[in-house]
Amino acid sequence: MDRYAHRKSACTLTFLDKQGNPMPGRKVHARLGKHEFKFGCNIFWLPAMFDERVPAERRALIQKMWESWSALFNFGTLPFYQGRYEPKEGVTMQESTLRTAKFLDEHGVALKGHPLCWHTVSAKWLMDKTDEEVLENQLFRIRREIGAFKDYIHMWDVINEVVIMPIFTAEENAITRLCAKIGRVNMVKAVFDMARQCDPNATLLLNDFNTSEKYKELIADCLAAGVDIDVIGIQSHQHQGFWGLEKLQEVLARFETFGKPIHFTENTFVSGDLMPPHIVDLNDWKVPEWPTTPEGEDRQARDFLAMIDELFAHPQVEAFTNWDFCDGAWLGAPAGLVRLDGSHKPSYDAMKQRIWQEWHTDVTLMTDENGQCTLEGFRGEYAIEVDGEGASLTLGKNTPEQTIQL
Structure with missing residues (x-):
């Protein structure tokens, strides 16, 4: 049995x-150039290139x-x-972020x-504002933000980590204060309603590191209140x-019950010493240096493959985002796919x-007497070449037939 059959389609061309x-x-x-599945990573460092x-x-x-x-994601x-x-207030990084978003969009990167x-x-x-003013500001x-980036960004983590939000104590802030006053569901509904109003076609996520029943209950309560959640975001x-795999499968089973797409939004594996198990808040772990090691790098590679294989096999998982690309970013951790150099x-x-090899399609076919052939492969965007003439097509779930005129 092909555990990735749901990632593939056949189309008569x-x-x-x-x-x-x-x-x-x-x-x-026919060669696959861009997967339908979103293989991703944060890219916070790119604005510096310009x-x-x-x-x-x-x-x-x-x-x-x-x-x-860009060769990977x-x-x-x-x-x-x-x-x-x-x-x-009012002084933003819009210009540099917009320049970066435009560059990525031009290079075919979904954002x-x-x-x-x-x-x-x-x-x-925000601390100097009243709760009403804080909500108005949000x-x-x-x-x-949605208005300025509407041409380039069509997906947003609308609100982050709401399970802990009203009881967060590590740092005094106006968002926790507001959420504690109006409640989690009202908070989520307010920001989601505004995001949906600003871009009816955007993909909107609720995102959290809490993968327990508490997050499931929050999602259920939000849906019952009419919150228009497109995707369930899970941090890992x-x-x-x-x-x-046992815990990963438990998490998938817990959230698949909503019947919505699932994105693993922030995934981290370190390639150095593991953080001690007694640390509850990851931000509390502070070390002067956290180097990558050969043994850690081998472990990291094994863990990545075990996880991505399981996620790619699950039909509701549509995206996987690694956190980070290079070592030394969040927490100074050796969490990158590349080293500091x-x-x-x-x-x-x-x-x-x-x-790009095992989950890839690159085939040569022959048309029959009717000028037809059948393309079978992983879903996504394809480059087609016939007699030196080029064309493109999208192989999707509902594309059983396509006609290409050269």
Whole structure:
């Protein structure tokens, strides 16, 4: 049995010449260029590639990282943490972020903005506002960001980590204060309603690191209240070691019951020493150095393959985002697929082998007397070549027949 059959389709292709006549006995080369499944990674470092104030040596390294990133992924996450994106009220990073989004869009990368509302990395200046003013600001921000990026970003983590939001104590902030006052469901509904109003066609996610029944209950309560959630976002930061297939399957079983697409939005495997198991809040682990090691790199590659194999086999999982691409980012962890110098780890090579070789379609077919042939392969966007003429097509779930005129 093919455990990835749900990732594939078959399509009867009919080839016509410029006069509309069938093209029998022709070789057809079909190559998958972009998976339907979203294989992704955050890409917070890319804006520096366009910033002339950044030292040339650093920009050259980022260029190298971009080339490696784009050879592997088709889906990127850009940062919209309000505390960094808008450190002073009304002063935003829109220009540099917009330039980056445009570049990625031009290179065929699907994008997600993360997040529109969150209690961590919140804007300090919100603390001086009343709860009503904080909510008004969040709704204004959603209108501003979705409006400005509407041509390039069609997916958003609307609100992040709501399970802990009203009881969060690590840092005083205005978002926790507001959520505690109006309640989780009202908070979620307010921001989702505004996001949907701003872009009716956007894909909107609720995202959380809490994978327990509490998150399931929150989702159920939000849906019952009419919140228009498109996708369930699940974080899987595994700094303390791989969950294991049993837990992963339990998490999938818990959230598949909603019948909605599932995205693994933030996945981390470290290639150095594991974080001690007694650490509850990952942010509490602070070490002067956290180097990658050969043994850790081998473990990281194995863990990546075990997890991505299981997720790709699940029909409701539509996206997987790695967190981060290069070592030394969040928590200073060796969590990248590439090292600090941009060189590839075994995990990068293993993922590339899976995505672009084992889960890849590159075939040569022959048209019959009617100018037809059947393309069977992984769903996604294909480049087609016949007699030196090029064309493109999308092999999807509901594309049993397509006609291509050359």
